[in-house]
Amino acid sequence: MIEALIAAPLLLPAFAGTATLLFLRRRRWIGAAISIGSALGLIAVSIILMGWATAGEPTAYALGDWPAPFGIVLVLDRLAALMLLLTALLGLAVSVHATVTGLDRKGWHFHSLFQFELLGLNGAFLTGDLFNLFVFFEVLLIASYGLMLHGQGARRLTAGVQYVIVNLIGSTLFLVALGLLYGLTGTLNMAHMAGRVAMLPAGDQGLAQAAGLLLAAVFALKAALLPLHLWLPRTYAAAAPAVAALFAIMTKVGAYAIMRTMPLIFGDAAGAFLLPAALGTMLLGFVGLLAARGLREMAAFGLVGSTAMLLTAVALFDGQAMAAALYYLPHTTLSAALLFLTVDLIIRWRGAEGAAIVPTPRYAGQGMLAFLFLAAAVALSGLPPLSGFIGKLLILRATLASPHVVAIWVVVLGTSLIALIGLARAGSRLFWKEDATQPVNADRPAPGRVEALPAFFLLALLAGLTICSGPATAYMEATSAQIFDTGGYVRSVLGSGDEGKGGE
Amino acid sequence: MSMEFLVASAIGMLTAAGIYLTLRGRTFPVVLGLTMLSYAINLFLFAIGRLTRNSPPLYEKGLTSYTDPLPQALVLTAIVISFGMTALAVVLSLRSFLETGTDQVDGAVEADPPRPDREAQS
Numbered sequence: 001m002i003e004a005l006i007a008a009p010l011l012l013p014a015f016a017g018t019a020t021l022l023f024l025r026r027r028r029w030i031g032a033a034i035s036i037g038s039a040l041g042l043i044a045v046s047i048i049l050m051g052w053a054t055a056g057e058p059t060a061y062a063l064g065d066w067p068a069p070f071g072i073v074l075v076l077d078r079l080a081a082l083m084l085l086l087t088a089l090l091g092l093a094v095s096v097h098a099t100v101t102g103l104d105r106k107g108w109h110f111h112s113l114f115q116f117e118l119l120g121l122n123g124a125f126l127t128g129d130l131f132n133l134f135v136f137f138e139v140l141l142i143a144s145y146g147l148m149l150h151g152q153g154a155r156r157l158t159a160g161v162q163y164v165i166v167n168l169i170g171s172t173l174f175l176v177a178l179g180l181l182y183g184l185t186g187t188l189n190m191a192h193m194a195g196r197v198a199m200l201p202a203g204d205q206g207l208a209q210a211a212g213l214l215l216a217a218v219f220a221l222k223a224a225l226l227p228l229h230l231w232l233p234r235t236y237a238a239a240a241p242a243v244a245a246l247f248a249i250m251t252k253v254g255a256y257a258i259m260r261t262m263p264l265i266f267g268d269a270a271g272a273f274l275l276p277a278a279l280g281t282m283l284l285g286f287v288g289l290l291a292a293r294g295l296r297e298m299a300a301f302g303l304v305g306s307t308a309m310l311l312t313a314v315a316l317f318d319g320q321a322m323a324a325a326l327y328y329l330p331h332t333t334l335s336a337a338l339l340f341l342t343v344d345l346i347i348r349w350r351g352a353e354g355a356a357i358v359p360t361p362r363y364a365g366q367g368m369l370a371f372l373f374l375a376a377a378v379a380l381s382g383l384p385p386l387s388g389f390i391g392k393l394l395i396l397r398a399t400l401a402s403p404h405v406v407a408i409w410v411v412v413l414g415t416s417l418i419a420l421i422g423l424a425r426a427g428s429r430l431f432w433k434e435d436a437t438q439p440v441n442a443d444r445p446a447p448g449r450v451e452a453l454p455a456f457f458l459l460a461l462l463a464g465l466t467i468c469s470g471p472a473t474a475y476m477e478a479t480s481a482q483i484f485d486t487g488g489y490v491r492s493v494l495g496s497g498d499e500g501k502g503g504e
Numbered sequence: 505m506s507m508e509f510l511v512a513s514a515i516g517m518l519t520a521a522g523i524y525l526t527l528r529g530r531t532f533p534v535v536l537g538l539t540m541l542s543y544a545i546n547l548f549l550f551a552i553g554r555l556t557r558n559s560p561p562l563y564e565k566g567l568t569s570y571t572d573p574l575p576q577a578l579v580l581t582a583i584v585i586s587f588g589m590t591a592l593a594v595v596l597s598l599r600s601f602l603e604t605g606t607d608q609v610d611g612a613v614e615a616d617p618p619r620p621d622r623e624a625q626s
Contacts, residue, residue: 131578138585145592157600161531161609164596168538168589169526175545175582182575183552 006061006076008045009084009122012038017115032099035111039095042088042118046081053081054475058482058492060128068128068494069192075128075493078479079326083125083256086330087249089461090337091118094246097341097454101348103242106151113150117143117246124253128493130181131188133257134174137222141167144250148239159238166221166231174218180211191493194265194486212266216274219261222254223311224304226280233288236300241344244300245337251307252333259314259322264486274315275404279411281308286415290422295343295355298426302339302380305415306332312412313395316402323480324394327473331387331465335379338458342372345452346430357426359433368452370431375459377423382416387465392416394473511551518544531597531607538593542586549579 016038020031052059058077062068095114097103104110120140127133145167149160182188184204185196197208217228224232232251236244258274285305292298310332313325346369347355375386382388392412399408465472482488518540525537553572561573601607 131581135581135585138589142588142592145596149596154600154603157596157603158610161593161596161600164589164593165526165534165538165609168593169541171585171589172538172541172545175549178578179545179549179552179575182578186572188574 003059003061005045005048006059006074006126007063009042009049009088009126010074010119012041012045013115013119013122016041017112017119020111020115021109028105031111032095032104035095035114036092036099038115039088039092039118042122043085043092046084046088049076050078050081050085052076053078054478058489060493069187069189072132073128073189073493074126075191075489076126077489078475078482079256079259080125082326082330082475082479083252084122086252086333087118087121087125090246090249090333090458093337093341093454093457094242096457097245097344097451098242100451100453101242101344103151103240106240109146110150113143113146114246116140117147119143121249121253125256128191129189130178130193130261134171134178137174137253138171140250140253141171144247147243147246148235150243151240156238159234163231163235170218170221173214173221177211177214177218180207180214184208184211189493190261190264191490194490197265209266212262213273215261216258219254219257220274220277220311222257223251223307224254224281225274225308225311226277226284229281229284229304232304233297233300236303236340237294237296241296241299241340241347244296244303245340245344248303248333248336248340251303252310252329255307255310255314255329258311259325259483263317263484264489274311275408278308278311278315279407281305282312282411282415284308286419286422290418290425292422293357295346295357295426295430296340298357298422299336299339299343302419302423303332303336305419306336306380309392309395309412309415312408313398316399318398318401319477319480319484321395321398321402322483323473323477324391324398326476326479327394327469328388328391331379331391331462334458334462334465335376335386335388338372338455338462339376339380341455341458342369342376345369345372345455348451357429359429362434366431368449370427372452372455372459373427373430375462377420377427379459379462381419381423383420385466386462387469390466390469507555507557511547511555515544515547515551518547529609531601531609534609535590535593535597539586539590542582542590546579546583546586549575549582551575 016034020034023030023034053076058075060068061074061076063072063074066072091114095111098110098114117140120136120138120143123136124133124140127136145160145164148163149156178188181193184200184207185193187193187196200208221228236247239247282305285301285303285308288301289298289305292301310325310328313321313328316322343355349363349365349369350360379386379388382392396409396412399405402408522537522539522541522544525533525540528534528537553575556569556571559569559571560567561571561576597607
């Protein structure tokens, strides 16, 4: 009975999202309070769930008490718990930021859309069924369309149209892959499918592999991997930066889905194309960061590059590399979000220059912003004091055994240098150089400290990840072991013994 | 002609037309193309449970052969989602046309409108 708490990360945002609609016109603060309260509740729930997940085997919760291959299950394991906690923490930071900076007043229904986005994310992390994965992808995408367009403007609309079209085509491909897999195996439950794919006759293996590659392509589209990355920089640069900070986890949904389905269902054969694509994306992302002329584009390209770093480690499909990737995963999400929030603060407190990377007259509160930008830059480029350095070290160490070690080291170290140069250049232009012209709005009041609180919260989380790197890596190693222990996953979903008799 | 051939070629033609239209740079053909793609996918999902005739997906007295009911449930979900998505894409492209004054997907305004007297000159 107590397992019902596994459904709480879905129910809480669903109810909160509906409840905020009631307080839309008057008493807007109640809506905001519900939204932030729901994020706090999600953190509490996911900490409890993480405690359970750490205790042992994955736990499956059958919705409506229908047994696994027939009904829909939610599966909680270490990986899912980690992603839930990360989403909840990021959700708290972004919802507070959006409320404090007044982003939620720039259009309708911000908090509802935000909660439904959380619902889609949590659902995608918890579900144990491929079709439900598709449905939750759609839920989070629909919410993200709304959030992306929030605040409007012609540029945002044009980017929004492209974003919607690209994702609609992605969903179409997802359905094709699902259809192929269902036609071959007669099931959509991931654990059940894992067993069935292994037992396919030789003639059907090729078709299953095609479906697996198609799925990998769809997930790579969500993670913005090289040939499929084109939508991301434009979309994220056009969206409100606070929204883009939340979207930092959406690329990780793609990475998560790859981590979940590829080892479980297809073995590691489907990942052969992943490594070169990830290396190319890393190069592209950080070179784009260097070339960007606006702050938002810079942050968007930084996100592309650091997600590619994560996928490089995932693509090796090996225990140690996966553990390193898992340690890097919260880091890259939080640091990209931190950069986006910092960029938002910088844009808000600057004058007419906006997001362009050009010198400006001095303005109040520059010191604090410079500190935040420095911290975000250190985190994103993976310099020593923060967790990115440890993450990159772990990834580099894990790749030693791989045959592609030279290529990986060259690209990782080279792009780190490029990222460093790009971020240092932007930072020195923004905060060191001074425009000689008279300040246009010298009488503007100094910015409120409260607005920077969410950014400092993210920074504190990054610092915490660094300080607790010992226990964190231990957790990630156990998680990685659990990802590759597909037998344990199948057992806990289908129950021991009846793996064969699942579908008549 | 067998039913399999008809269904398969219908899916193929819809997909081909859909891909062609989505590759056009203007929002209206793109939306049409997306619709065709989603029809193709719905047919495809419907067909993955194998094509059978005269067999219901639900229990009925005296019958021994059934169709797989799951693809029909999947198609239903996919239809609902794709309807909603198409409506969103239509509204969005309309709004973006009104806001930017062009229906190009990349938002770029055309360089020159086609001149009616081109044939006369050449």
